[in-house]
Amino acid sequence: MFKDNHKTIDTLTLEISEDFSRLHPVSSMRVLNLIILKIKYDSLTGGSIHTPSLKLVNNLHYFISGSINLFKKQRISESIESISKKVSSVELLYSVKNNSGNSVQSEIVQQAFHNYHFDYHTVTLKQYLNFFHNNKEVLNDLLKQYEISYEETIKGFLALLYFEFLIDEYGFTKLMKKNKKFLLDDRLFYVYPQRLVKLIFLKMGVDYNKFIRAFFTDLKSHRYDRSIYLTDLYKKNIHSFGVKYKRLLYFPRNYFLLDKLFIQLSEYPMFIKEKGEYLEANTIKVIKELYGEDNVYTNIYDGDGVEKDVIVTFGKYVLSFECKSKPLKEPFRDTKKSYKRLKQN
Structure with missing residues (x-):
């Protein structure tokens, strides 16, 4: 595992679980919702360098423990600061690892990994x-x-x-x-x-x-x-x-x-089937409105025998559209493997 300031993702994760073991379950719940409210406040005011990922924090109740380490009890204020900084550090360490190269490939993998694991879609x-x-x-x-x-x-x-x-x-x-x-x-x-x-x-x-x-x-x-x-x-x-x-x-x-x-x-099979049919029908409808019905061809095959969902002739250009209804696969932590999987998506 890579290191940064003598900390690793493994040790930080272990320390976060230990932070929760020092708290009464009700105190853990208080800490988590105070961190969440602070994240919401930071998002409105510009944030800080220690603002942790809401997506990670929303799942930290996994570490709430029914047994408390009475010899290492921790104050709520200390726990809020400690857990927030450690979660932020985990996110930073992943960024450091995935940004080990300067290639476009490295940048694509880093962004895909970050979006998948740390960010929510902008949805109301x-x-x-x-x-x-x-x-x-x-x-x-x-x-x-x-x-x-x-x-x-x-x-x-x-x-x-x-x-x-x-x-x-x-x-x-x-x-x-x-x-x-x-x-x-x-x-x-x-x-x-x-x-x-x-x-x-x-x-x-x-x-x-x-x-x-x-x-x-x-x-x-x-x-x-x-x-x-x-x-x-x-x-x-x-x-x-x-x-x-x-x-x-x-x-x-x-x-x-x-x-x-x-x-x-x-990810439910019944939904994927219906979404695929809906997506393709409406994509074709929109593309025909943009490029004209006579310029749009559907379900044809290229020279390698691979089916193409939508082909459009636009002046001297030929445009190919693929309708993907399945969720994107999780990017690997390994940069080389992850880039290959992203291409397969």
Whole structure:
């Protein structure tokens, strides 16, 4: 493993897991949501050199431990700074490794790796919701394994995202005050009291038990791998949106958690088939509008017998368009292997 200032990705990951082992589970939840809120603040104010990747932080609940190292307890403020800097350092070390060469190939691999593992797409909450609504039949088929419907799933996530607003809307403010020890600045919950969540879910017609079984990890049965790479957490944690601990729930305070549902749907065979047909039909429609129907040819073969989705004659040029409906494959850490895989995409 490459080194930078005597630290490696392996040692930093181990240190992050140790930071969590020094915290009570509820303190870990507080730390994570404070880091997330700081990331959101930094994004509005220009950020700082130690602003960690939101995509990585959204999956750090994997390291929340039910057992605490009583001999090495750590303050919350110290944990926030320590974890934030270490996650940022992991991202920097990957950039250093992938940028070991000055070639265009190296730059392409570095950007692809960074986009895949550290960045979310620029998507609004409304765009996520529209996407789920437009594909609700496929999403319902996907959610059959959890015995929960598309409508209940979306309502459940919206209830958690707009939790404090709904508490006020349904007249549960007295219960909110009774649980003020779980509030940040008397306004936002950093952990959710299950009793309050159940009441709101009941008002919204969401089966609480099914929702929690489908999307939350129960901490009492959770065992984590201390040696896992942070860049593997997203894939490892794809079905876990939060943590259940005794009478509390941890849910990261940002709507990008819905990206996990988006990924599950985009990789679902039924969706890929429908998306492929939809993508090709609409691509051809747009291209014909741009270049004229007489200049567009579909499903023809080149001299090597390879089928081309769309060919366009444009003056002295011939343009070839390929419609790719499958998600791009994960870039390898190894630069040479990664560039080859990117070309295969």
